[in-house]
Amino acid sequence: MRGLTALSLAGLLLAGCSTQAQDQIARSAARSTVNRVLLERLPAGIPLQPSIDCVINNASAPQIYALASDTLGGPTQSSVEIVTQVVSKPETTTCLATQGLPALLR
Incomplete structure (x- = not known):
């Protein structure tokens, strides 16, 4: 129910935006969710930003909307x-391997 309400709210907010703006808003919101998922699953101290970028860019x-x-x-x-599905691609x-691993070595 909560997800349906959030989805409905997001739909209303995005309805008045251009397609490009909708995409940017959705990607930003999705980035927040991916950050929380990875934060729970990756060991402390691992830079999250490169991993988040890889997930968002390949979803x-x-x-992204989900x-x-x-x-x-x-x-x-x-x-x-x-x-998990996106990371498996x-x-x-x-x-x-090319973006996340080098961040670990810095």
Whole structure:
């Protein structure tokens, strides 16, 4: 129910925006959810920003919107599943290896 309410609210807020603005708002909201999911799952001290960027940049539009809808109420099991699916993509794995690993070595 909470997710449906958040999704409805997000839909109303996005209705008056351009497509580009909608995408930016959704990506920003999804980024917040991904941050919380990764914060719970990655060891302390690992830089999150490169990993968040890799997940957001390799998520599909429906995945971005689903993650964005969980921003208000916090990550759900669905959020964790979506992040896991995106991280499992070869493109994301490559991104994590080239962007995330160097951040660890700094």
